[in-house]
Amino acid sequence: MKKLSILLLLILFIAIPTSVFAVNTVILKNGTNIKGLVSGQDDKGLTVKLANGNTQVIPKSQILKVIYKDLSEQEAQKIRLEEEKKLKAKEEAERKKAEAAEKLAKAEEEKRLAEEAKNAEALARQNEVKDKSLKEKQAKEDADRAKSDAEWLVYREKNKGPSDAVKACGSRMGIIWRSAVLPGWGQWCGGYKISAGVIAASFAGTIYYSQAVLKQDYLQSKQSYDNFVLLGQVAGPLTRLTPEFVFTTSDLTSIFIENIFYNNIIADEKKSSQAANARYLGSLGGIGLIYLSNLIHAYWIGREQYPERQSVSVNGKEIKEGFDFETKFDQPLGQFGWQPKPSAVHGELRYSILF
Known part of the structure; x- marks a missing residue:
């Protein structure tokens, strides 16, 4: 009978859910404890079923420790102190770790800034040395060029001589007085045959056109105008304003x-005469301009001859000191080489400095 009672008691204990007897202790950070059965948990908190049958959700931020058994107040207090000590130690370790990391980051930042300052200073010194070198080089080139120019001017003055035109005509004044007497004669004497021909032909042609064509046209226009004026004074319409010609108002x-x-006819003749006179006076101005240009050219070709400064050759092209003008044709490259017919022409004006 006793054995049967023990067996029934054992079966009853197994049949009753363990949750009836299970009690968990939730130790909170605020110093209190909550006892009940932990029925669930998630990222936000812990769900506890209390002894009275109610359910309470405890946020995880308020929980210090969860013990899955029933604890007395002394045991809970002891665990609380240990956990608070651990938590404080953990927080202290994290604080020290954060301070060490901050200190390391600050040291690395200071090191980086110091390295940047060092590199910037080195670059500034390098640029300063480079600029100084360039300035010294430019100053040396300028000094060499100035010295070369000065030496060249001295050499130029020492070795100047009469031009070929002066040698041919005897003197500069000889070229000028010949051109003054007969435009083109001084140029011909100095060896400038083409210039002499152009000046003489222009001067003679302008004189012929002025005197043989424009002057005659002006004289004829003036004579026609004078005739119309005289005719109006002798037999014009106003001469008939007499009783023998005027009988009625009509x-x-x-x-x-x-x-x-x-x-109106007289006015047109006057304008024609004035235009012819302007053309004739313009031709006289052209004659004077050609004559003056002839004298200037004669003076120019009689100037002293200076030696030419040295020149260099680049790709077969001779380049001299000073201004130079060059024209050439562009010939496009065809299928079988350069095409024989040029397609374009261009000019090039340049100023060269040789050193």
Whole structure:
């Protein structure tokens, strides 16, 4: 009988859910404890079923420790102190770790800034040395060029001589007086045959056109104008304003209308005469301009001859000191080489400094 009672008691203990007897202790950070059965948990908190049957959700931020058994107040307090000590030690370790990391980051930042400052200073010194070297080089080149120019001017003055035109004509004044007497003669004497021909032909042609064509045209226009004016004074419409010609009002009106037309003809003749006179005076100005240009050219070709400064050859092209003008044709490259017919022409004006 006793054995049967023990067996029934054992079966009853197994049949009753363990949750009836299980009690968990939740130790909170605020110093209190909550006892009950932990029925669930998630990222936000812990769900506890209390002894009275209610359910309470405890945020994880408030939980210090969860013990899955029933603890007395002394045991809970002891665990609380240990956990608070651990938590404080953990927080202290994290604080020291953060301070060490911050200190390391600050040291690395200071090291980086110091390295940047060092590199910037080195670059500044390098640039300063480079600029100084360039300035010294430029100063040396300028000094060499100035010295070369000065030496060249001295050499140029020492070795100047009469031009080929002066050698041919005897003197500069000889070229000028010949050109003054007969435009083109001084150029011909100095060896400038083409210039002499152009000046002489231009001067003679302009004189011929001025005197043989424009002057005659002006004289004819002036004579025609004078004749019309004289005719108007002798037999013009206004000369008939007398009783023997005017009998009625219509005769008077007819005379005035005829006088208007006659005055228009005289005005046109006057304009034609003035235009012819302007063309003739312009031709005289052209003659004077050609004559003056002839004298200036004669003076120019008689200037002293200076030695030419040295030149260099680049790709077969001779380059001299000073201004130089060059024209050439562009010949496009065809299928079988350069095409024989040029396609374009261009000019090049340059100023070269040789050193």
